[in-house]
Amino acid sequence: MTLDRPKKKNPQIRTRVPTLPPGARSRAALGMAVMAAQGKFALQHCDECGAVQYPPREACAACLSSALSWKGTEPYGKLLAETRIQASPDPYFRERLPWRMGSVRLEAGPVVLAHLVGVGRGDRVKMELRLDRAGQGVMVARPVERSEDMEDDPVLRAMGTHPKHRRILISDATQPVARPLIDALMAAGADHVFAGIPEMWRRPPGMAAVEGLENVSLVPLDVTDQQGLKDAASEIGGKVDILINTARHIRPGGVMGHDTTAARDEMEVNALGLMRLAQAFGPAMAGRTADGVNASAALITILSAHALSPDPAFGAFNASQAAARSVVQTLRAEFAGAGLRVMAVYTGPTDDEWHQPLPPPKVAPKALARAIVEGLQLGHEEVFCGDVARDLAERWQQNPALLEREITGGGA
Structure with a gap:
């Protein structure tokens, strides 16, 4: 039976308290x-x-x-x-x-x-x-x-975490993945998309690509602005069923030759930005995981596959990704009691200006958007997008120390 779009909720009806199926398992299980x-x-x-x-x-x-x-x-x-x-x-x-x-x-x-x-x-x-x-x-x-x-x-x-009939917040709609992601979510049956725009008053590049789309609302959202996030959450936090963090700050360079100002910006956006988003929107989402057809379902963030083992050419950026991965793992534990899924989408080098010098294969925005939506449709917790990400994950699971040697050239 096709799932019908739910009627608007009566605000006088209480929100059902989230419950969970039995969770006790052996270590083997x-x-x-x-x-x-x-x-x-x-x-x-x-x-x-x-x-x-x-x-x-x-x-x-x-x-x-x-x-x-x-x-x-x-x-x-x-x-x-x-x-x-x-x-x-x-x-x-x-x-x-x-x-x-x-x-x-x-x-x-x-x-x-x-x-x-x-x-x-x-x-x-x-x-x-x-x-x-x-x-x-x-x-x-x-x-x-x-x-x-x-x-x-x-x-x-x-x-599951299927986006059908759900309202979705994309934290930074100026990123290259945003427009393909909105299209893919709408094709999957999403009800509405809130598109976050940092410094909307400046009309940043990428804003025009999502402006004026049907069932898409632009909202001022900057993951480095804690008060701004609180204000946004007070307005739309009770409506967000799925949150997709696309905010990303990347600069090439290792640790020794990397400007610490740029490294600080990477940490502010990539790791601390995810923490601020979770703090602002997480409590309302955690309280609505049993709220009918369009109950809140998932918090997703995009990570570089080199969060598992860093590439020295992007050492400072990968350090911020490793920190963000640790935040993801902690959020899984903190939201487990509510049944809110925390998904990490690992990607190889993306097809953008900061990875332009790198040879193929690179992940196109449409491919990344498709991987995110497929992961939501099937309720996954970890998604690896692209050949590089899948290869890195497989080698990391087999032997992390050996993978580090392979990436760094064995220290030679």
Whole structure:
């Protein structure tokens, strides 16, 4: 069923207090959340006998080996049985009943318990790992062929961050990614976009590209102005369902030859700016995560992939990105109790004036916008945009020290 646009909320009706599904997990089971955050379907595989494990465990169920690794797994299976839950002692599910669950035999071997979306007993299904509102990885069984309105299903809407019918704030609409991002959000069904303009009185470059667009409101917003952010939040903070931080200050140069004034500006915008945005808009968003169809859903920021391991050619900028990444991780912990998703979009060198001397591949604004919207549609927590970002992330996960040597040339 297509999700209809919600009616304007009656201000006399109370806002529902956010609740979360049960969040207690073993250390092994937390691996499912790590995979779900990146949009991967992976399960534990025994390194000794090859048996696929479910649920996650500390030792192989077949040979008792403790050598278990998370690996990509075939996501297909058959729905063996289903049930519709009509009553629950848990407050989260009690507010969202009825809720469909089922058991699926994976073609990889194990039988798993899954949330059901548009499938019935006996169907061949495709499995996905999704993050629920508690930030934990859960199994979802859906049809093999994705339908246009599948994300409108109440199960996925409850745990997701899809922009459909939501109001979105873009912190700096003068950045190259802003116009493609607005177009992509509107195509995905966003209700309204608030486009932040720093120093609007100066009519900065890039403002003309978003001015006059339908369902787009320009608002004065400067992430370095704490009082200005508070004023903006007092006006539109209660309407913002998704906040996308696009503000960015970048200058090439390492640490020894970099002007500390420029480095301070990078920290002010890239790291402290994110903190100010979260402080200004976060409390209102955290209080509205259970507020119906257009409940608040996510806070997103764009980071350089070199936040993981810095490139000496942009050393000071990458230091600000590493600081911003640390802010993101802290915000995830602070907003976890409200179920507000905090997403980081890592990108390789972008196609802009500050990366002009670098050779391809570079990330085009449209590609970055598409990655952000796809991440929102699927409820991811970490998105890697572009070949450089994906390659850096893979090598960093394998061996951070080796990646540092590769980037710096081994200190030679």
